[in-house]
Amino acid sequence: MDDVVEPDAADMQLPRVLAALADPHRLASVRFLARNGESWCTQVMQEAGLALSKSTFSHHLRIMREAGLVTKRIQGAKGYARLRKDDVDRRFPGLLDSVLNAEAPARV
């Protein structure tokens, strides 16, 4: 499909996961996926209120996938993104909940 390597849960690296979360657009995407489950990528971009070009969103998606936060599945001509909450929770207990429960940042 593409050349992005999504790590197994055991191979997730904390600095990389934190860096993937350390951006308002990626945080908004993670919050959207946590609320809505697996979603069409275009829908994430539009409904999470991300004023981004498709290529910029793809760049953010790659960072989230390479960290292990998100997995992508292709069906037909569409890409679907899903938060790997169970995997991240197993690898770094409590981390994602603390981030998701933090007061939401100002609209990006």
Next chain:
Amino acid sequence: MDDVVEPDAADMQLPRVLAALADPHRLASVRFLARNGESWCTQVMQEAGLALSKSTFSHHLRIMREAGLVTKRIQGAKGYARLRKDDVDRRFPGLLDSVLNAEAPARV
């Protein structure tokens, strides 16, 4: 003392705190301060096993201070760093514990 602005707890921004944590050297410093309490900066650098120049460590310290993770106090000719655990816990409950309890990264 210096021009670094350490934010009040209420003004801490999640992306900035996550970015400050998203580096192996800064993570090692945060872990060291969590274990040892307020510490002489040179001691943090040496005992946390950070193979860094003093100026590079100062750069990392600035990032941690500007995010709100760490505060610095000058006494005599020495600088002392302290993890602002209570402040970070109040602002982002559970975040720091999940990071501190995560399996330690490989030695940096």
